[in-house]
Amino acid sequence: MNEPFELVYDPIQQDFLYLHRTTTYNLGSFYHRHEAYELYLFLRGNVNFYIENSCYRLAPGDLLVIHPEEMHRSFSLDEMEYERITINLQKSLLQRLSSPATHLSECFDYRPKGKGNIVHLKEAELEQFLLWTGELEEALASDAYGADIKAHCCIAQLLVLTNTIFQNTSFTPADIMPELVRATMDYIEMNLGQEITLEQLAGIFHLNSTYISRQFKKHTGLTLRAYIVDRRILFAKSLLSEGLSITEACYQSGFNDYANFIRSFTKITGISPGKFAKSKQQPGAG
Numbered sequence: 001m002n003e004p005f006e007l008v009y010d011p012i013q014q015d016f017l018y019l020h021r022t023t024t025y026n027l028g029s030f031y032h033r034h035e036a037y038e039l040y041l042f043l044r045g046n047v048n049f050y051i052e053n054s055c056y057r058l059a060p061g062d063l064l065v066i067h068p069e070e071m072h073r074s075f076s077l078d079e080m081e082y083e084r085i086t087i088n089l090q091k092s093l094l095q096r097l098s099s100p101a102t103h104l105s106e107c108f109d110y111r112p113k114g115k116g117n118i119v120h121l122k123e124a125e126l127e128q129f130l131l132w133t134g135e136l137e138e139a140l141a142s143d144a145y146g147a148d149i150k151a152h153c154c155i156a157q158l159l160v161l162t163n164t165i166f167q168n169t170s171f172t173p174a175d176i177m178p179e180l181v182r183a184t185m186d187y188i189e190m191n192l193g194q195e196i197t198l199e200q201l202a203g204i205f206h207l208n209s210t211y212i213s214r215q216f217k218k219h220t221g222l223t224l225r226a227y228i229v230d231r232r233i234l235f236a237k238s239l240l241s242e243g244l245s246i247t248e249a250c251y252q253s254g255f256n257d258y259a260n261f262i263r264s265f266t267k268i269t270g271i272s273p274g275k276f277a278k279s280k281q282q283p284g285a286g
Contacts, residue, residue: 016155017088018136024079030221031071031230036088037108038066039162041121041129045082048075048176052114053185055177055219061121062173063129065162067108069234070117073221085133089155097156104159107166119169125161132158180205181219184212188228192235192254196228228254233268236261240277249273 017036031050042049042058049056049064051072056062066072068091076082094105103109111117121129136154139147187204188196201224202209216224236253240246247258250273255261265273 015090015093018086018133018140020083020085020133020137022081022083023076024081025076031073031227033071034066034068034088036068036090037094037105038064039085039087039089039158040064040066041085041133043083043085044080045084046077046080047082048077049073049118050075050177050220051117053177053182054114054117054175056118056173057176059120061123061126062118063121063162063165064118065107065166066117067113070113071230075221087133087155087158089159093152093155094159097152097159102160104156104163107159107163116166118173119165119171120173121165125165128161129158132161178215178219180207180212180215184216184224185227188231192228192232193252194254196254198224229264230268233265236265236273237269237276240273241280246273246277 040049040063042060042062042064044060045058047058049058049062049072051064051066051070074082074084091105098104132154136151136158139151139154142150183205184201187201198209198213201212205212213224216222216227220227222230232253232255236249236255239249239252244252246262250258250261253261255264262273265276269276271279
C-alpha cells in the first residue's frame with residue numbers, strides 16, 4: 001500500500017535561515033524535522049508545542065532549542081495571532097563560530113533527546129535576545145559592506161546568550177502530553193524491530209483501536225503508520241552510522257521488505273541508504 005508520507009523533513013540550504021512570522025493559522029501542523037539546529041522564541045499566541053513525546057503550552061518569552069533529530073510541531077489552539085522567531089542553523093556554521101573553549105552547539109547536543117528543550121526568559125534576557133534578533137534583521141536587510149559579518153556576529157551573540165541561559169536555568173516546564181500518546185510512543189520506540197499493529201496496541205492499553213489511532217493523530221498530526229515508519233528510518237540511520245550493512249539495517253529496524261525500506265528511507269531522508277552509509281564512512285563525518 002503506497003500511503004503518502006506525512007512527516008516533513010525540511011532541507012535548510014544556507015548557513016542559517018531567519019524567520020520572524022505572525023500568522024493566524026497552523027503552519028506545519030504535524031511533526032517534522034529540519035536538517036539543522038533550531039532556535040525558537042515564542043512571542044504571542046495560544047499554542048501547544050510538541051517535541052518528541054512531550055507537549056508544552058507556551059508562554060510569551062519561552063525559548064526552545066531543537067536538535068536536527070528531534071521531531072517537533074507547533075499547534076495553534078485558535079485563530080489568535082501567533083508570533084514567533086525561528087533561526088535554523090547548520091552544524092557547520094556552529095562549528096565555525098565556536099572556539100576550543102566555547103562549543104556553541106552545547107545546548108542542542110549535551111542533553112537527552114526530547115528533554116531539556118525549553119527555558120522561560122526573564123525580562124532582561126528577552127530584551128537582550130530581541131536586541132540581537134533586531135540587529136540580525138537589519139544586517140540581513142542590508143547590502144552594506146560587512147553586513148554578512150555583522151549577521152554572523154549577531155548569531156554568535158544569540159548562541160552565547162542561549163547557552164548561558166540553558167546552563168543556569170532551573171526552569172521546569174509542565175508536560176501536558178496525554179499519557180496514552182506518550183505510552184504509545186514509548187511502546188513503539190521499544191519495539192521498532194518487531195511487528196507493531198493497532199490490534200496489539202489495543203490489547204496492551206485495553207482501549208478501542210480506533211480511539212487510540214484518533215488520539216495519536218490528534219496530538220501528532222501523523223497516522224500511527226507514518227510515525228512508526230519514521231522512527232524505523234531514524235533507527236536504521238543510527239545502525240548504518242555504526243557500520244551495519246544496508247540489509248542488516250533494513251531488517252533490524254523492523255522492515256520486512258527490502259524494496260520498501262529503500263523507498264521509505266530515500267523518501268524521508270532525501271538520500272538513499274547507500275549514499276547515507278558512504279557519507280558516514282568519510283573522514284570527519286559526524
